[in-house]
Amino acid sequence: MRTFSILKNLPVYTEQGEKLGEVCDLMISQSGKVHKVVLSKKHFFKKAITISLDQIFTYGPNGILVKNADEQTGHEKMPFSYHENINGKRLITHQGEDLGIVKDVYFQEDLGTIVGYEFSDGFFSDITEGKHIARTILPAAIGKDAIIINVN
Structure with a gap:
């Protein structure tokens, strides 16, 4: 079992060692399940991408590894402000x-x-x-x- 606070700000890497970004939020489906992890990329303009939970290879204390890094179809780019945060509700x-x-x-x-x-x-x-x-x-x-x- 994980908590969002443990994952927040953890770096996410591909199996090839490329840093994709840092965990900034979770996407929760209408059915009430966490289905994606939202990553922020630090560029001139803030960008965010999502990684589905089934792409995560392992959770470590200092980072997360993602499988299938060659297939960019799972790394969905999205506007940074995509939904409301559940913290504070x-x-x-x-x-x-x-x-x-x-x-x-x-x-x-x-x-x-x-x-x-x-x-x-x-x-x-x-x-x-x-x-x-x-x-x-x-x-x-x-x-x-x-x-x-x-x-x-």
Whole structure:
């Protein structure tokens, strides 16, 4: 299981040793699964490309290796501002309980299935109680202002 915060800013390399960029975000499908990793490339103008999870060969502590580097079809170029970030959105249960603000996402790297959301209930609560994690089984509804989840 991985979290986005562990992957953020990690360099991504091809098997041939070419640096493609650094992880800057995750793309989440309508079905609530992580299906691509977004990389930023530092050029004169910021550019972003996406890598699908099935192209990732290995996750390391200091970088990520991508297979099939010869086939550029999997490296999709895209405008840098492509969607809204899920960090900072309200996390609300199907029962209407407001859990707090999303801080991180836990997902299975092989399938892209999101298994939980780390959230904050406020600064003092974080200090006194520590991390809060809401585990989910079913895909979340990710809206403009909030993420609606079924908690178990």
